[in-house]
Amino acid sequence: MESTQVVIIGGGATGAGILWDLSLRGISATLLEQGDIANGATGRCHGLLHSGGRYVVKDLDTARGCLAENRILKAIAPHCVEDIGGLFVQCPQDDPAFFEKWWRAVGNAGIPSRRLTADEARELEPNLSADILGAFTCPDAHVDVFRLVLANIQAAQARGGRFHPYSKVISIRPEDGRVRGVRYRNIRTGDEEEIACDMVINAAGGWAQSVAALAGVEVPVLCDKGTLLVLSHRASNRVINRCRAPADGDILVPAGPACILGTSSINVSGPDGLVASRAEIENLLQLGDVMIPGLATARVLRAFCGVRALYAPQESSAVAGREISRGFALIDHETKDGARGLISIVGGKLTTYRRMAEAVCDCISKKLGVESECATDKVPLRSAIDRRTHRHAARLLSQPVAAKLEIRLGREASRVIDAIEARPELAELACECELVTRAELEYVLGNSTSLPAHTIADIGRRTRLGFGPCQGTFCGYKAMLAGYETGRWRASQAATEFSDYLRERWKGQAFVQEGKQFEQLELSQGLYDEDRPVSAHPGEENE
Amino acid sequence: MNSHRFDVIVVGGGLSGLTAAGAAARDGLKVALAATGPGSFVLGSGCMEEQEFARPGDAIEMAEAIAFFREMAQAAGCPFEGGPSEARLLPTILGDFESVALAPRFLWNANPGTSGSTAIVGVKELSTFDENFMAERLNEHASRLGFNPAVRARQISLSPIFAGPITTVRIAARFDSDKGFRSELLGALRIAASGFERILVPAMLGLNSSEEELAQFEHALGCSLGELSTLPPSIAGLRLFHRFRGYLREIGVELFEGFPVVTLNIGDALCTEVVIASPGHPLILRTERVVLAAGQHTSELLGRACAGHDEQIRPLTSAGTVMAANLFDAETDSRDGPEGSGNAMQICAGYRAAIAAAATRGNYAAG
Numbered sequence: 004m005e006s007t008q009v010v011i012i013g014g015g016a017t018g019a020g021i022l023w024d025l026s027l028r029g030i031s032a033t034l035l036e037q038g039d040i041a042n043g044a045t046g047r048c049h050g051l052l053h054s055g056g057r058y059v060v061k062d063l064d065t066a067r068g069c070l071a072e073n074r075i076l077k078a079i080a081p082h083c084v085e086d087i088g089g090l091f092v093q094c095p096q097d098d099p100a101f102f103e104k105w106w107r108a109v110g111n112a113g114i115p116s117r118r119l120t121a122d123e124a125r126e127l128e129p130n131l132s133a134d135i136l137g138a139f140t141c142p143d144a145h146v147d148v149f150r151l152v153l154a155n156i157q158a159a160q161a162r163g164g165r166f167h168p169y170s171k172v173i174s175i176r177p178e179d180g181r182v183r184g185v186r187y188r189n190i191r192t193g194d195e196e197e198i199a200c201d202m203v204i205n206a207a208g209g210w211a212q213s214v215a216a217l218a219g220v221e222v223p224v225l226c227d228k229g230t231l232l233v234l235s236h237r238a239s240n241r242v243i244n245r246c247r248a249p250a251d252g253d254i255l256v257p258a259g260p261a262c263i264l265g266t267s268s269i270n271v272s273g274p275d276g277l278v279a280s281r282a283e284i285e286n287l288l289q290l291g292d293v294m295i296p297g298l299a300t301a302r303v304l305r306a307f308c309g310v311r312a313l314y315a316p317q318e319s320s321a322v323a324g325r326e327i328s329r330g331f332a333l334i335d336h337e338t339k340d341g342a343r344g345l346i347s348i349v350g351g352k353l354t355t356y357r358r359m360a361e362a363v364c365d366c367i368s369k370k371l372g373v374e375s376e377c378a379t380d381k382v383p384l385r386s387a388i389d390r391r392t393h394r395h396a397a398r399l400l401s402q403p404v405a406a407k408l409e410i411r412l413g414r415e416a417s418r419v420i421d422a423i424e425a426r427p428e429l430a431e432l433a434c435e436c437e438l439v440t441r442a443e444l445e446y447v448l449g450n451s452t453s454l455p456a457h458t459i460a461d462i463g464r465r466t467r468l469g470f471g472p473c474q475g476t477f478c479g480y481k482a483m484l485a486g487y488e489t490g491r492w493r494a495s496q497a498a499t500e501f502s503d504y505l506r507e508r509w510k511g512q513a514f515v516q517e518g519k520q521f522e523q524l525e526l527s528q529g530l531y532d533e534d535r536p537v538s539a540h541p542g543e544e545n546e
Numbered sequence: 547m548n549s550h551r552f553d554v555i556v557v558g559g560g561l562s563g564l565t566a567a568g569a570a571a572r573d574g575l576k577v578a579l580a581a582t583g584p585g586s587f588v589l590g591s592g593c594m595e596e597q598e599f600a601r602p603g604d605a606i607e608m609a610e611a612i613a614f615f616r617e618m619a620q621a622a623g624c625p626f627e628g629g630p631s632e633a634r635l636l637p638t639i640l641g642d643f644e645s646v647a648l649a650p651r652f653l654w655n656a657n658p659g660t661s662g663s664t665a666i667v668g669v670k671e672l673s674t675f676d677e678n679f680m681a682e683r684l685n686e687h688a689s690r691l692g693f694n695p696a697v698r699a700r701q702i703s704l705s706p707i708f709a710g711p712i713t714t715v716r717i718a719a720r721f722d723s724d725k726g727f728r729s730e731l732l733g734a735l736r737i738a739a740s741g742f743e744r745i746l747v748p749a750m751l752g753l754n755s756s757e758e759e760l761a762q763f764e765h766a767l768g769c770s771l772g773e774l775s776t777l778p779p780s781i782a783g784l785r786l787f788h789r790f791r792g793y794l795r796e797i798g799v800e801l802f803e804g805f806p807v808v809t810l811n812i813g814d815a816l817c818t819e820v821v822i823a824s825p826g827h828p829l830i831l832r833t834e835r836v837v838l839a840a841g842q843h844t845s846e847l848l849g850r851a852c853a854g855h856d857e858q859i860r861p862l863t864s865a866g867t868v869m870a871a872n873l874f875d876a877e878t879d880s881r882d883g884p885e886g887s888g889n890a891m892q893i894c895a896g897y898r899a900a901i902a903a904a905a906t907r908g909n910y911a912a913g
Contacts, residue, residue, distance in 0.1 A: 477777060484674070484679060493682070494678075494686070495682075498642075502640070526589055530777075
């Protein structure tokens with residue numbers, strides 16, 4: 004039986020951050036995730052690395068926390084961050100008093116900002132509405148959430164941390180009033196395994212409540228659905244925020260060749276089976292159009308939803324765990340419920356995931372009696388690519404292809420480049436939007452990486468394959484053949500994997516009723532499954 | 547003086563537009579066809595599924611349209627095989643089978659059959675087609691369907707001819723233009739085919755090759771030959787487009803290709819001019835009648851939503867009057883329901899519009 008000091012449940016940014024932090028402290032840990040990396044809220048957000056500007060008026064502490072983490076992440080994970088900066092634009096519909104409040108608060112929080120006239124703002128971002136009154140700059144950035152989680156896990160793995168994807172925890176074993184181990188099921192094979200451990204960390208986000216229930220304790224979590232839209236091109240170069248009290252549809256984040264507009268905020272009963280309603284989508288587009296005219300008719304590649312798992316104690320006196328800040332809550336179930344060795348971490352934001360992990364790991368260290376200090380704010384998540392690999396890539400691949408490969412894989416890129424050197428035909432592009440070569444596909448599917456892809460969607464999270472306009476119609480087919488030809492899947496399994504993948508992609512486009520993306524969807528369904536088109540039932544929510 | 551004056555202008559080069567142009571020309575009219583390009587022929591192979599013929603609609607009209615289309619396809623050197631009651635199972639790109647009623651001859655040949663030995667032959671340098679995957683899948687399905695085709699996988703290499711990864715378009719273009727390549731390909735396929743009664747290759751045998759040429763190729767090969775659908779671009783579809791346009795030109799249809807029709811000049815409830823956005827200055831074609839086979843661009847061209855059609859399938863305004871008395875719409879949706887986008891429906895719609903246009907010669911009484 005596998006044995007470790009700490010089992011972490013939940014492979015989002017928080018869980019991955021905890022795995023890395025513990026591994027740096029020399030505490031052995033295993034991370035269990037029911038799906039692939041960033042399966043929950045982490046993989047379903049804007050990917051906005053907040054500067055703190057969004058919270059500065061209402062919650063100065065959170066704003067300061069965001070600013071500090073924003074600076075740390077840009078330093079320790081530059082390959083995950085597109086440091087594009089952001090603007091808070093003043094729209095004539097909004098309260099002018101808020102602009103002044105915001106400007107003063109930003110000064111208090113120490114967030115670097117410049118005040119721009121409308122003309123200056125439009126010079127930076129020509130697509131901004133002619134009606135805006137002005138704008139403020141801020142150091143917002145875009146973070147590739149999948150790459151960030153991968154980087155945390157892989158850094159941890161290099162120091163002995165372990166990660167099991169597709170492993171759903173089915174029981175938490177208590178003994179003499181403390182946790183002794185967990186049992187999990189591999190949801191792809193059905194096999195069950197057990198891990199002995201001293202502590203269990205519940206970082207399951209939207210699923211935190213059901214994980215806690217396995218240990219017979221309660222974690223009150225409120226699931227708040229947010230819907231986001233992926234638009235086919237970059238409508239701006241910077242993050243565009245609307246300068247007003249946070250509300251729906253007021254953030255646009257450029258992400259690679261696309262941009263993401265969001266979000267809504269709707270209470271739901273749980274994190275599964277979320278559907279974006281047509282009304283939500285329309286509303287987001289209309290709101291986006293206020294900041295950038297034309298967004299309402301932009302090509303939407305897909306809609307997706309995630310849940311914010313908010314910590315919601317019914318009455319605060321009932322909570323014995325110490326509340327770290329308004330942003331997130333660390334619940335020590337030993338003091339709260341008498342369940343020794345169990346800790347839950349809920350709430351918080353992507354931007355502050357490292358700080359949350361730090362708080363959890365400080366607590367773990369104390370309980371395990373380990374003298375240690377957090378170092379995740381200083382140690383880079385990934386070492387820089389070496390010159391030899393860089394030169395080698397430049398010789399064998401065109402510049403944009405080499406650049407994308409290096410930023411995705413870092414030093415591991417050398418494996419892909421060696422493969423191309425040996426078999427030049429592997430330089431063929433499988434995904435033309437994200438410039439993924441056949442060799443890279445084979446690498447992420449193979450067993451020489453510490454985090455191999457098990458499904459085509461997994462390949463997407465590792466390479467961004469299928470994130471562009473075709474939504475996997477062409478590159479997904481090539482990925483299927485790569486999985487077959489490398490021996491990962493037999494033919495029938497490959498076809499099933501592809502069909503499952505396509506169905507998921509189609510679901511994200513089910514609301515599209517016209518325009519280029521509708522043609523794309525029709526093509527995809529016509530090519531692969533004319534008889535069973537995905538029925539669009541806008542408004543039918545699983546709530 | 548004005549050579550750009552036609553009895554009928556057909557706008558759109560899809561299956562419905564090509565059929566309409568052919569049908570109007572058969573009736574002795576002076577016809578022009580305006581097409582920006584091969585359109586959806588890039589995507590599909592022109593096969594008609596069995597279920598298309600099971601949909602509600604005018605069966606007699608459909609039979610007449612399909613019969614005309616098959617005559618035209620035969621004359622164009624790309625005959626179709628099968629028939630609404632002769633459906634057979636053809637492989638899809640996922641290695642499943644779908645029931646197809648009508649298909650171009652060499653796609654129709656791609657049924658692995660119930661007897662005899664079949665090889666699926668892939669090309670080493672063509673990464674988007676995997677013969678092993680197809681063979682494994684087809685054998686699996688075939689045994690489930692109760693027949694035993696014993697499909698094997700074979701591979702050829704075109705590596706000295708093409709360096710590095712290739713596409714079906716490059717192979718097909720070379721097939722058309724280079725006799726030497728054709729015989730080298732034949733040689734390689736002949737070796738792969740030895741011991742088999744039938745080989746199936748990814749559709750790649752020419753963008754413009756006629757049925758006769760392919761039959762010669764098959765004869766030289768010494769065994770039965772079939773082509774399999776691939777990821778787009780569809781060589782089989784492009785081949786249909788090229789054969790049809792060659793045929794239409796032969797029978798006197800004038801083709802205006804490469805640039806979109808941007809405006810229909812409508813005055814006094816008659817559409818007298820079609821404007822093509824050719825570079826430099828727009829090209830204005832004068833006409834007696836217009837057949838609109840522009841698919842989803844129809845409402846753009848009409849400048850407004852069409853609120854249904856009269857009996858002669860002329861678009862109606864929301865007030866219920868015809869937009870133009872000489873404008874016939876080869877559209878499928880309103881008459882055939884939301885599923886009216888199949889190839890057979892397109893052919894039927896094009897044929898219907900051409901017949902309606904021809905029938906109203908000199909008589910534009912509003913319906």
